[in-house]
Amino acid sequence: MTNDETSAAPIVRPENFRIATVLRSERVTPRMQRVSVQVDDLSRFDCHPRSMGPHVHALIPRGDLDRQEWPTADARGHAVYPPPERRPYVRTYSVRKFDYAENSMDIDFVLHGDEGVASRWAAAARIGEEVGLWRPHARILEAEPKRYVLAGDHTALPAIAFILDRLPQTAAGDLLIMVPDAWEEQALRVPPAMTLTWLHGDASQDLLAPAVLALGAQALRDAYLWVGAEAAISRRIRAFARRECGLPAERAYILNYWKRGMAEGSYDHGE
Numbered sequence: 219m220t221n222d223e224t225s226a227a228p229i230v231r232p233e234n235f236r237i238a239t240v241l242r243s244e245r246v247t248p249r250m251q252r253v254s255v256q257v258d259d260l261s262r263f264d265c266h267p268r269s270m271g272p273h274v275h276a277l278i279p280r281g282d283l284d285r286q287e288w289p290t291a292d293a294r295g296h297a298v299y300p301p302p303e304r305r306p307y308v309r310t311y312s313v314r315k316f317d318y319a320e321n322s323m324d325i326d327f328v329l330h331g332d333e334g335v336a337s338r339w340a341a342a343a344r345i346g347e348e349v350g351l352w353r354p355h356a357r358i359l360e361a362e363p364k365r366y367v368l369a370g371d372h373t374a375l376p377a378i379a380f381i382l383d384r385l386p387q388t389a390a391g392d393l394l395i396m397v398p399d400a401w402e403e404q405a406l407r408v409p410p411a412m413t414l415t416w417l418h419g420d421a422s423q424d425l426l427a428p429a430v431l432a433l434g435a436q437a438l439r440d441a442y443l444w445v446g447a448e449a450a451i452s453r454r455i456r457a458f459a460r461r462e463c464g465l466p467a468e469r470a471y472i473l474n475y476w477k478r479g480m481a482e483g484s485y486d487h488g489e
Contacts, residue, residue, distance in 0.1 A: 230290060230291045231289065231291055232289055232296070233291075234352055234353035235289055235297065235350065235351070235352055235353075236257045236258065236353075237348050237349075237350055237351075238256060238348065239346060239347070239348055240253060240254070240255055240256075240343050240344060240345055240346060240348075241254040241255060241256050241322055241345065242254040242345070243340070243344075243345070246404065247401055247402045247403075247404065248401050249328060249329045249372070249401075249402055250327070250372075250375075250402065250404075251326070251327045251329055251341055251343075252314065252324050253326075253327065253340050253343050254324050254325075255322060255349060255351070256320060257321055257322070257323075257351070259321060260316060260317075260318055260321040260322065260323070261318065263351075263353055263354070264316050264318075264354065265316075265354045265355065265356055266358045267384060268358055268384060269354075269356035269357070269358055269359075270356050270359055270377075270381055270444055271374075271377030271378070271380055271381055271446065271471075272354040272356035272377075273311060273354060273356060273377070274310070274311060274313060274323075274351050274352060274353070275308055275352040276308070276309050276311050276325065276336065276350065276351055277289075277306035277307070277308055277349065277350025277351070277352075278306055278307040278308070278309055278336050278339050278349065279306060279339065279347070279349060280304070280305075280306060280307065286306065286350075287300040287306075288300075288306070288350050289350070306350055307335045307336070309334075309335070311325050311326070311327065311336070311376075312325070312373075312377035313325060313354050313377075313380060314376040314379060315380065323354075325340075325376075326375070326376035327340035327341075328373050357471050359442065360468075362386070362389075363441060363442035363469065364390070364441065365390045365440055365442075366389060366390070366391035366412070366441055366442050366444070367391055367392050367394075367430065367433065367437070367438060367441045367443045367444070368381060368382075368391070368392070368393050368394070368444045369392075369394040369395070369426055369430050369443075369444070369446075369455070370394075370395060370396070370426070370446040370475070371395075371421070371426060371446070371447045371451075371475070372396065372397045372398065372402060373447075373475045373476060374395075374445075374446030374447060374475055375395060375397065375402075375404065377446055378393065378395060379404065379406055381444065382406055382407050382409075385412075387410070388409065388411065389409045389411065389412060390409070390411035390412060392412065392413050392437070393406075393412055393413065393414040393415065394415050394417065394429045394430060395417065396416075396417040396418075396419060396426045397416065397417070397418065398418065400416070403416050415429065417429060421448065421478075424450075424451050424454075426447050426451050426455075427447075427451050427454040427455050430455050430458070431455070431458055435458075435462050435463045438458075438463040438465055439463050439464065439465060441465075441469070442469050442471075443455075443459055443465060443469065443472065444472075445471070445473065447473075447474075447475055448475065448476055448477065449474035449477040449478070450478070452473060452474050455472060456470070456472045
């Protein structure tokens with residue numbers, strides 16, 4: 219090599235970050251888009267089998283850039299993001315499924331027309347397109363409870379489906395899922411001793427909290443409670459679980475999946 223020859227230094231990425239590639243994109247229901255993305259080695263980028271609804275921070279490509287810019291790592295391994303005007307949009311989504319045969323994961327997006335950057339991207343995602351992902355994470359269920367209560371709105375449906383796929387066939391309890399209409403219901407793996415109730419209503423209606431509270435304090439005291447919903451709805455259920463039921467923190471995982479009128483990053487996701 220001559221003195222005039224140079225070689226570019228390799229780009230170092232944070233350890234828990236991957237640039238994923240779109241493998242497939244399909245409409246699951248009229249308002250749910252499933253995007254399957256591939257990473258280099260899923261066995262080093264997944265979650266514990268009993269994770270309760272793992273989620274990823276997805277870095278959504280910007281439509282105003284010809285070439286996307288992803289986080290790099292500094293000398294200590296910390297993430298260094300591009301400047302705000304070139305930074306990808308960050309949104310949090312649940313993982314629907316891991317597929318180790320093809321090193322891929324399915325991520326389901328609720329479609330909101332052209333209003334949300336993530337749903338707009340998902341609806342038009344092209345095979346081979348890149349998207350950034352931070353490693354999935356979630357609370358791990360350490361011990362099998364007497365029963366489960368899993369409750370969520372449309373945005374939480376992928377996480378609930380993920381949890382159901384991993385429950386023992388002997389699991390008992392209640393499933394309460396709110397979707398806009400019957401067209402948004404999906405086929406789920408439901409153990410025989412669990413009762414599934416679909417609630418139909420739009421995002422402005424709070425059908426979920428009354429349905430959870432109607433189960434009664436004793437039913438919740440014996441259960442592991444998982445909730446994913448709009449922040450005010452989750453807050454109402456959280457207060458009931460703690461104050462009326464005395465449910466300990468290790469048996470209640472209640473998440474603010476979204477907050478009415480606010481973009482992600484401007485509110486607390488809760489427990």
